[in-house]
Amino acid sequence: MVNTKHVDYMNLDSLFSTEELQVRDLARSFVEERILPVIEDCYEQGVYPSELIRPMGELGFYGCNLPEEYGCAGMNNIAYGLITQELERGDSGIRSFASVQSSLVMYPIFAFGSEEQKRKWLPALATGEKIGCFGLTEPDFGSNPSDMVTRAEHTKFGWKLNGAKMWITNGTVADVAVVWAKTGEDTRSIRGFLVEKGTKGYSAPEIKKKHSLRASITSELIFEDCEIPEENILPGVEGLRGPLSCLNQARYGIAWGAIGSAMATYTAALEYSLSRIQFGKPIASFQLQQKKLAEMITEISKAQLLAFHLGKLKDAGKVTPAQISMAKRNNVAMALNVAREARTILGANGISAEYPVMRHMNNLESVLTYEGTHDIHTLIIGAEVTGIQAFK
Numbered sequence: 001m002v003n004t005k006h007v008d009y010m011n012l013d014s015l016f017s018t019e020e021l022q023v024r025d026l027a028r029s030f031v032e033e034r035i036l037p038v039i040e041d042c043y044e045q046g047v048y049p050s051e052l053i054r055p056m057g058e059l060g061f062y063g064c065n066l067p068e069e070y071g072c073a074g075m076n077n078i079a080y081g082l083i084t085q086e087l088e089r090g091d092s093g094i095r096s097f098a099s100v101q102s103s104l105v106m107y108p109i110f111a112f113g114s115e116e117q118k119r120k121w122l123p124a125l126a127t128g129e130k131i132g133c134f135g136l137t138e139p140d141f142g143s144n145p146s147d148m149v150t151r152a153e154h155t156k157f158g159w160k161l162n163g164a165k166m167w168i169t170n171g172t173v174a175d176v177a178v179v180w181a182k183t184g185e186d187t188r189s190i191r192g193f194l195v196e197k198g199t200k201g202y203s204a205p206e207i208k209k210k211h212s213l214r215a216s217i218t219s220e221l222i223f224e225d226c227e228i229p230e231e232n233i234l235p236g237v238e239g240l241r242g243p244l245s246c247l248n249q250a251r252y253g254i255a256w257g258a259i260g261s262a263m264a265t266y267t268a269a270l271e272y273s274l275s276r277i278q279f280g281k282p283i284a285s286f287q288l289q290q291k292k293l294a295e296m297i298t299e300i301s302k303a304q305l306l307a308f309h310l311g312k313l314k315d316a317g318k319v320t321p322a323q324i325s326m327a328k329r330n331n332v333a334m335a336l337n338v339a340r341e342a343r344t345i346l347g348a349n350g351i352s353a354e355y356p357v358m359r360h361m362n363n364l365e366s367v368l369t370y371e372g373t374h375d376i377h378t379l380i381i382g383a384e385v386t387g388i389q390a391f392k
């Protein structure tokens with residue numbers, strides 16, 4: 001009988017350790033029991049299922065590859081990847097929440113924070129008691145963060161922040177925002193600041209009317225003479241390398257997450273094709289539909305192998321940013337193509353919220369753009385292979 005459930009054509013399971021499979025199955029059960037029953041309604045209403053924030057923390061999903069001494073699970077990067085895969089099989093918005101919390105908030109505090117900052121924030125972020133967001137993109141500077149205009153001016157009390165960030169996941173609900181700002185004129189002056197909810201001069205209005213990632217909060221961050229105490233600067237990094245190092249972590253998670261989304265839409269299409277009868281036969285029996293399914297599962301399998309090898313390189317400390325770019329770029333585009341093909345197999349039902357396909361497809365339009373657009377990752381690979389930067 002066809003394995004519609006687990007989407008493991010190349011027997012990837014044989015490559016995972018027992019512990020990695022246990023973590024994957026834990027995340028898989030959580031998604032099936034807690035996320036899938038509520039996600040379509042959340043998506044339709046444009047709300048994040050906030051009741052799931054703490055349970056995900058209790059399962060160790062946030063900052064899972066950071067050390068236990070800060071309240072994290074200390075898992076390897078394969079386990080981290082498998083968690084994001086399963087979360088995004090539920091919805092890209094759920095994976096986004098976990099990616100931002102883990103890779104864009106906990107990681108910079110862990111990698112660049114003072115011991116005091118680590119003790120204050122990491123355990124509370126790991127349980128989900130506190131929520132974080134990451135502010136790099138600005139209204140006028142997305143792909144090119146080096147031209148950011150948000151400024152931090154040194155005062156006798158600490159720092160005064162002025163500027164705005166745009167399209168920030170979790171901004172409105174975040175207890176702490178990791179905000180990147182220039183302290184001088186050039187990119188080497190970029191520093192990271194921990195801006196706490198309730199700080200005078202700081203607001204984070206939600207961006208509404210989205211057609212994508214509707215089960216995810218997206219916000220603007222506004223800083224008007226916002227006073228930040230000296231102890232809230234991240235002491236361990238200066239320059240664009242700081243935020244870009246965080247993006248390496250998050251893009252890695254997305255390379256796995258996109259596979260989860262593709263698994264969901266492929267499974268929906270395969271099951272539908274076996275049960276939908278036209279011209280007296282299941283549509284799965286027509287060669288044109290089989291070609292689509294064959295290509296979908298082939299591309300998913302290639303993406304799985306790419307992500308797995310990337311994880312092994314990351315665990316060995318040998319992965320490069322350009323390798324991560326290749327996996328993010330390939331796997332997200334793959335998932336979007338799979339979603340579009342799945343949509344055609346479902347015919348009119350493909351646009352219905354009775355099936356997960358169009359929700360995933362719409363979400364992936366954001367995933368293709370955030371964490372570096374598909375084009376930017378093309379240019380990062382281009383620069384790697386030619387030695388010539390074509391950004392400017």
Ligand code: TGC
Nearest residue numbers: 096099136143145146169239240241244245321370371372
């Ligand atoms: P460039 O001159 O190449 O580099 C400046 C400095 O940064 C270093 N660097 C990196 N370091 C670590 N990791 C990387 N991936 C790095 N890439 C570059 C570089 O070595 C240099 O260091 P130093 O010490 O020599 O100064 O920088 P550039 O200005 O030419 O820009 C390069 C470019 C275009 C690739 C970069 O700006 C880029 O990646 N742009 C895309 C922006 C982006 O991805 N934004 C994402 C925002 S966050 C988000 O979308 C969250 S979505 C959350 C969710 O999941 O919901």
Ligand code: FAD
Nearest residue numbers: 134135136137142143167168169366370371372373375391
């Ligand atoms: P632009 O940079 O204006 O790009 C527009 C188009 O021009 C794209 O097709 C791009 O590929 C192309 N382009 C740009 N430069 C070049 C070039 N040199 N060569 C060729 N083509 C080029 N950001 C955060 O900081 N934190 C977050 O939490 C966050 N969450 C997000 C959540 C959502 C739902 C979305 C949609 C975005 C989020 N972002 C976040 C912002 C995201 O990272 C940016 O949208 C992304 O980096 C692209 O920037 P932009 O939208 O300004 O597009």
